[in-house]
Every structure is written in structure tokens, then in C-alpha cells.
Amino acid sequence: MENTIVVIAKGLDTLEFLLKELRAYFEPYCRVVGYASHATIPDLSNVSHIFLTTKLPELYTAARKVGAPEAAITVLNRFFELRKMKALMQIPPGTTVPVMNNTPVSAQEVIQNLLEANVDHLHYIPFYPGSTFDVLQFKYVIIMGNSDVPLPSDVEVIDLGFRKINIHDLIDVGRKVGVPIEREREYLSAFIVEMSELAKMLGTSYAEVQKLNSQLQSTFQAVKDPVIACNEQGVITFINDVAVELFCPHESAIVGRPYTLLKEHGLLEPFFEQVDQEDMLVTIEQKQFILSGQIIRRKYEPLGFVCTLKDVTEIQRLRTQLALRGHTATYSFSDIKGESQPLKEAIELSKKMAKNNQTILLTGENGTGKELFAHAIHQHSLRKNGPFVAINCASLPENLLESELFGYEDGAFTGARKGGKPGLFEQAEGGTIFLDEVGDISPAIQVKLLRVLQEKQVIRVGGTGVLAVDCRVVAATNRNLEEAVERGEFREDLFYRLAVLPIHIPALRERVTDIPLLIENHLMQQGIRKTWSKEVLELFFRHDWRGNIRELKNVVDYAVTVSEQPIIGSSDLPKRLTDRLAHKQKATVVETMEEERDLDILYCLYQANKPLGRYQLARLPALRSIGWTESAIRHKLKQLELVGLVRSGTTRQGTTITRAGIETLQKGGRI
Numbered sequence: 001m002e003n004t005i006v007v008i009a010k011g012l013d014t015l016e017f018l019l020k021e022l023r024a025y026f027e028p029y030c031r032v033v034g035y036a037s038h039a040t041i042p043d044l045s046n047v048s049h050i051f052l053t054t055k056l057p058e059l060y061t062a063a064r065k066v067g068a069p070e071a072a073i074t075v076l077n078r079f080f081e082l083r084k085m086k087a088l089m090q091i092p093p094g095t096t097v098p099v100m101n102n103t104p105v106s107a108q109e110v111i112q113n114l115l116e117a118n119v120d121h122l123h124y125i126p127f128y129p130g131s132t133f134d135v136l137q138f139k140y141v142i143i144m145g146n147s148d149v150p151l152p153s154d155v156e157v158i159d160l161g162f163r164k165i166n167i168h169d170l171i172d173v174g175r176k177v178g179v180p181i182e183r184e185r186e187y188l189s190a191f192i193v194e195m196s197e198l199a200k201m202l203g204t205s206y207a208e209v210q211k212l213n214s215q216l217q218s219t220f221q222a223v224k225d226p227v228i229a230c231n232e233q234g235v236i237t238f239i240n241d242v243a244v245e246l247f248c249p250h251e252s253a254i255v256g257r258p259y260t261l262l263k264e265h266g267l268l269e270p271f272f273e274q275v276d277q278e279d280m281l282v283t284i285e286q287k288q289f290i291l292s293g294q295i296i297r298r299k300y301e302p303l304g305f306v307c308t309l310k311d312v313t314e315i316q317r318l319r320t321q322l323a324l325r326g327h328t329a330t331y332s333f334s335d336i337k338g339e340s341q342p343l344k345e346a347i348e349l350s351k352k353m354a355k356n357n358q359t360i361l362l363t364g365e366n367g368t369g370k371e372l373f374a375h376a377i378h379q380h381s382l383r384k385n386g387p388f389v390a391i392n393c394a395s396l397p398e399n400l401l402e403s404e405l406f407g408y409e410d411g412a413f414t415g416a417r418k419g420g421k422p423g424l425f426e427q428a429e430g431g432t433i434f435l436d437e438v439g440d441i442s443p444a445i446q447v448k449l450l451r452v453l454q455e456k457q458v459i460r461v462g463g464t465g466v467l468a469v470d471c472r473v474v475a476a477t478n479r480n481l482e483e484a485v486e487r488g489e490f491r492e493d494l495f496y497r498l499a500v501l502p503i504h505i506p507a508l509r510e511r512v513t514d515i516p517l518l519i520e521n522h523l524m525q526q527g528i529r530k531t532w533s534k535e536v537l538e539l540f541f542r543h544d545w546r547g548n549i550r551e552l553k554n555v556v557d558y559a560v561t562v563s564e565q566p567i568i569g570s571s572d573l574p575k576r577l578t579d580r581l582a583h584k585q586k587a588t589v590v591e592t593m594e595e596e597r598d599l600d601i602l603y604c605l606y607q608a609n610k611p612l613g614r615y616q617l618a619r620l621p622a623l624r625s626i627g628w629t630e631s632a633i634r635h636k637l638k639q640l641e642l643v644g645l646v647r648s649g650t651t652r653q654g655t656t657i658t659r660a661g662i663e664t665l666q667k668g669g670r671i
């Protein structure tokens, strides 16, 4: 399963807001994508986590239809930004206030949230598009970030903003997908700071805020590590059960009492004295913990401190797990299934080249198995006992990719870790580094990479010292790098350095005889057995498989999920696949694969009926599911413009289809 999280929302505004929040927490460790429930959601059978924004059954049904049966589907727990609640607290008790949202269920959900948080001094009534009562009879209306209904100006609108994701949901899933502990701790501290600022703002004590917000309480209980917060007088304002167990198992009603009541309270003293401390290794009850504390200040005024403890054995376990995930090759040649001649030749060649120490360049379309080959080559090489470090060069912004690859020195940029950080080339010492999507790297990184390949040396970002590295490079790309060189987009000298030993991985359409074996193997891994009608297999043999094995696996998962018969027939296949085959039969003019691919893009522009940028095109499920990337779309649009089928604006105005483009679609039987 891919390390990808999907969020499905009812409204686009909410979706956009939540995507930003999720991406900030999970990226670059896990990909996050989102869909509105009314849009066509592509097959998600490869996705590990699906989040729904609200409890609506239609969202659940949408997720079940496209997700793998074993994917975790979670309804996000969400809560308002606490500071926004100040306005609510000032409404006189007993006032009737409509709570507006885009459906009755979500309006009710917000009311429930408010009541659970003990903000129960008001009488709330759900209000949504279509509600029959006249809003004018009320003095206040609560809205959540947007209002689909125009509101009269004499009603006081209290905007609680979009509800944010409960930090507990982030932490919980973050641990499963490999978000580092540092980020978890950073979020937790920020959350506590927000709480304490709110307390000050409302003029209440921390304890009152804690009472006010049961949501917060459950968050702290759900955090599995001890958390203690004190105000500036050293009075305990939060403590979760794990911390009670560790520091004062025989006491009760601890909140509101001085921290000196805790066992080992001397450890917290520096924070009380407002001395900022580095993380410390401490031993409590014969167990080792990392103690981190944060002094909470608003402007220069101290508000107290928060301490968290992390069990060292747990940290070590997580580190090993991450290291194992990132730094070992998990597949060998026996995992590459297929008996066709082109595949056998690619395997034989790879086995021979594996023994050599030279740089290998794997080429092939998306989803052909390049990554699988890279793992297998490492396992078959003399470096097999060394690390295998993989990175997708297209998935990170330029500066992050640079520091990931080459490392950085202390103080290289704001937020740089103390003591610097070794890059992946250093971490791959004695092993192999796999540079996936190498064709997408920027000119600046191309220069740096060339240096590593030529000199076998790296210079960390912000550093001057030269470090010798000993690792073998295996790179992969789905771009035609020779063409990129001709167009001046890829350095020629780097191309020759990378393509010392080139291996081409054949596309699935060049080895359709492997399809039955691939299907059987894929289903066997999930313990499923199914029979496929002859008609379906014939369709599979004729299909273009532009997303290759990844697309095949998705189609198979889809068919297995929707089929209710013992034998899978063509009616169980995704519509886009059968549609495309139907179009293909109609087409007389368009024959080559390349032209088919052009038609896909032209058709999307035709359907959109307005200019679309390459970013928007790359996010269309119809193009993404068959492997179109943003950079591939950019090149294709340039080609189509040259032959007059599309027109692009001078700046970022997007691209439109021309009359000639529409005629091409007609000739191709698409419209």
C-alpha cells in the first residue's frame, strides 16, 4: 500500500482548509490528497488511510466504493480554533443562537461539539440552506468559515472558522506513517501554548479552561506520553493519567496543587526558574526518558511551563522502524513476476549489471517496476549488506531535496538542526542510493549531483568541507532524457554520467502475456482467488495500460470489490477502461499510442471548457490515474501547441483547446 492519506470532504472550502492542515503535518513523510464527495473519486485501493470530514453516510459510501477493504477509514475529530470561542463566551446565557452549516448533519455535529466542550450556556438550533425559519428574529448566528446563505446585516455573525483537526488524530495516524517524533512534540507544545494563551485571554485559570474544554482533556489523555503543565506560580494545570502513574500514583485531585508534590519534581525546577533547557536523558522508576520542557511566554511575560517525557525504548523502536523502512531493500528479483521475453531480458541484464559498481539508469513508463528493479539490483550486488537509501526527487521542493541529498551544516538556514545533518549520500555509505524520478531535478541540483558522480565527494549545504562518499547510484526516470538534453532541460554531461549502464524496463503492453500471472500474484498476496471471464482477459490484452502494473493492480482491486458474481465479467471493470476500449474501436484516424495519449489531454481541455494550467490538469483523476505527471503534461502541451491543437496564455493563464484540437477529437472518435 502507498504511504498516502486521502481526505474526502463535502464542501470544497473545507477540503482546501483541511488539506493544508494535513499536508503541514504529514508531508514529506506521507503524501496527502483530497477529493470532494460530489467529484469523481479515482480508485484508491492503494491508499492506507482515508479521512472523512464529517459523519455523513454518503461520504462513507463514497470512501468504501473506491478504497481497499482493509484501508482505515476515520471520521476526523475536529474542533474550533480555541481563540475563536471568545466571542461565544460573551453572549448572554440562555440566548437562542442558530448554528449554520451546509447540511443538517454537519450543523448538528457542530452543536454537539460545542456541548461536549461544555460551552452549554446558549440554546443552539441547527440552521442550514433550506431551513424554514427567519434568521432575522435572532440577534446572533454562528457560522463556520463560510456562509452559503446570505445573512442580513443586522444579525451579528460569529465566525468560528473552519474546525481544525484534533491533534490526537494527527498524532495517531502520524505514528503509523512515520512522521518523526520531533514534529509530534512541536505540535503538542504549540497546542499547549495556544491553550495557555487562551486561558490568559479569557481571564481564567488553566484549570478552568481545562474544565471548559473536555476535548482538550481527551486529547491529553490520548497522548501516550506523560504530559504536565504548570502555571507561572508552579501550580499544576494539566496532568494526564500516564504522568500521574509515573509521578504521583497515590495522589488524587492533583490539578491546582504545587508541582513540588510530584516525585522527582527537582527535574522540573529549571523550567519553573525559567531556564530554557535542552532535552535531557532522565531515569524515573528505573526507566529512561527524554525530558523536554518548554517555558510558555506571551511576549515577554511568563505563563508557565509544559513538560513531556518520552520513553527511550519507544524512541529507539520507532527509529529502528523508520530506519528499516527507509534504508533497506525489501524486494529481490524473485518478487518481479513475469515470464515474457522482454521482462526476462531486463532481469538478466540487471543481474549482470548488479555485480558491477557503476551507475545504473533505469528507464521506463510509470508503474513498470523501476523501483522494484532498484531494490533487486541492490540485493543482488556486492553491497547488499550495506544500506539501501531511496528518494523520490520529484516529491520534494528544491531546497529540501538539496539538504536531504547532500546534508547541511549547523546554522545553514533557519530551522536547521543543531550539529547539522548528514545527507542521504552519506547515509548510503557502503550501499546504494536510489534516485527515483531523477529527470525532474532542477538545474542547480543537476550541477551538485554531477559533482558527486564525478568526484565521489559531497559538500553539505552551508558547509565548506569536502566529504568523500562511497555509494553506488541507481537512478530512474520515466522521461526521455535524451530528448530533455536536446531541449536543453537536462545537462548532457550528467546524462552520460547517469546512463553508464542503462536498463529499459518494458511497458506492460509490450508483455501482455504476463498479465494473468501478475493478477494471480497480486490477489494471492491478499489471500483472494477469483476467476476472470475470457472476455475480460481479452480486454486486458488489448488495453494500453499507460499506468502499467500499478494501473493493472488498481483495476483488479476495483473489479474484485464491485463483483458480486463468482466470475468477473466486463461489467465489473471501471467505466473509464471499457469506455476507452470502445473509443478505440470507433477511431479510424488515431492509431498510435502517442496520439491516444494526446487525445486524453485534449479531451480534458475540451470538457473543462475554460483554460486549465498544467497543475490543474495533472490533478485531474482521468489523467493522473494513467500516469500523467505535471512535467510530462508540460512537455506535451508544448508539443500540442506547436501543431496548433492547443493555445497557451503568455503568463499563467492556462491552456485552451483550439478548433483544430476539437476536430482531432472528433476524428479520434472521442466526441
Ligand SMILES: Nc1ncnc2c1ncn2[C@@H]1O[C@H](COP(=O)(O)OP(=O)(O)OP(=O)(O)O)[C@@H](O)[C@H]1O
Pocket (backbone or CB within 6 Å): 335, 336, 337, 338, 364, 365, 366, 367, 368, 369, 370, 371, 372, 373, 436, 477, 478, 518, 549, 550
Ligand atoms: N514484475 C512485477 N511483478 C510484480 N509486481 C510488480 C512488477 N512490476 C511492478 N510491480 C508492482 O507495480 C507497482 C509499481 O511498481 P514501481 O513503483 O516499482 O514502478 P515504477 O516504475 O518505479 O513507477 P514510477 O515511475 O511511477 O515511480 C508496485 O506496486 C510494484 O510492486
